[in-house]
Amino acid sequence: MASNLTEETLTEAVQRTFDTSADARFRQLMVCLVQHLHDFAREVRLTGEEWFYAMDFVERLGKISTPTRQEVVLASDILGLSMLLDTMNKSPGGSATDSALLGPFYVEGRPRADNSDDISNGVAGTPMFVTGRILDERGEPIAGAHVDTWHSDGAGFYDVQQTDKLHNEFAMRALLTTDDEGRFWYRSITPRYYPVPTDGPCGEILGAANRSIMRPQHVHFWFHAEGYQPLITQLFLKDDPYIGRDAVFADQTSLHADFVRHEPGTAPDGTAVDEPFVTLDWTFTLATTGAE
Numbered sequence: 001m002a003s004n005l006t007e008e009t010l011t012e013a014v015q016r017t018f019d020t021s022a023d024a025r026f027r028q029l030m031v032c033l034v035q036h037l038h039d040f041a042r043e044v045r046l047t048g049e050e051w052f053y054a055m056d057f058v059e060r061l062g063k064i065s066t067p068t069r070q071e072v073v074l075a076s077d078i079l080g081l082s083m084l085l086d087t088m089n090k091s092p093g094g095s096a097t098d099s100a101l102l103g104p105f106y107v108e109g110r111p112r113a114d115n116s117d118d119i120s121n122g123v124a125g126t127p128m129f130v131t132g133r134i135l136d137e138r139g140e141p142i143a144g145a146h147v148d149t150w151h152s153d154g155a156g157f158y159d160v161q162q163t164d165k166l167h168n169e170f171a172m173r174a175l176l177t178t179d180d181e182g183r184f185w186y187r188s189i190t191p192r193y194y195p196v197p198t199d200g201p202c203g204e205i206l207g208a209a210n211r212s213i214m215r216p217q218h219v220h221f222w223f224h225a226e227g228y229q230p231l232i233t234q235l236f237l238k239d240d241p242y243i244g245r246d247a248v249f250a251d252q253t254s255l256h257a258d259f260v261r262h263e264p265g266t267a268p269d270g271t272a273v274d275e276p277f278v279t280l281d282w283t284f285t286l287a288t289t290g291a292e
């Protein structure tokens with residue numbers, strides 16, 4: 001190890017320790033990471049106190065995280081890193097639907113549902129009927145695609161945030177499959193805008209910056225189909241009061257949708273509904289696996 005290191009020579013000395021790495025990509029990532037970390041500390045003249053705060057912050061990100069409370073994901077989201085990656089990894093020039101981040105409320109083990117099922121699991125709210133179609137880039141339907149969907153309730157809470165009320169039962173989330181015409185459809189309740197969780201370390205950043213903490217009303221989708229690139233996306237209420245100021249930068253215009261309000265009457269699936277309800281209809285396009 002070199003001696004007499006200075007602020008200028010230390011960076012290279014650390015980088016050289018990765019010369020022996022077997023994996024070239026690992027080496028590239030680490031050398032570049034060290035460069036940017038050191039440049040950051042030099043540029044802002046990081047104090048010892050600030051560095052201790054930062055290390056404690058990262059430790060607290062981990063400590064508060066659970067399978068249903070993903071504070072590390074949230075940190076990536078509020079810093080725009082998640083959406084940067086979505087944007088960077090988009091296939092150029094294709095007609096595939098834009099992606100929008102996964103977020104911390106996707107959970108494994110969601111129930112399977114059949115088309116036309118009510119996936120609200122009894123949670124009260126304004127009925128919402130979702131109809132979707134999945135096509136390839138030539139406009140042909142994709143049959144047998146897996147459709148994960150999840151959303152909040154009418155007060156802006158996900159099932160996993162209401163363990164006392166729902167006793168760990170899943171609600172407002174399901175896994176469906178498209179029919180021969182690439183269609184899927186389900187009944188649920190209408191979601192609402194909501195704040196990102198602010199009771200953890202990420203809340204400190206949002207508070208210190210006086211930033212908006214809200215996410216406009218949206219429904220999440222994650223599509224998988226053999227031969228196609230998976231797509232994680234969201235549809236946003238286009239006239240939501242928080243549209244255009246999403247705390248996690250995902251509410252791009254191409255995903256603004258009409259959540260159409262109806263008086264009592266007949267729903268798209270033929271059900272008679274005796275209260276006002278909402279319909280959401282969208283056509284999604286998936287890129288083939290070879291198009292990356």
Ligand code: BEZ
Binds near residue numbers: 074102104105196
């Ligand atoms: C969500 O849409 O579920 C979400 C995304 C990022 C942060 C918080 C929530």
Ligand code: FE
Binds near residue numbers: 151215218
């Ligand atoms: Fe969400």
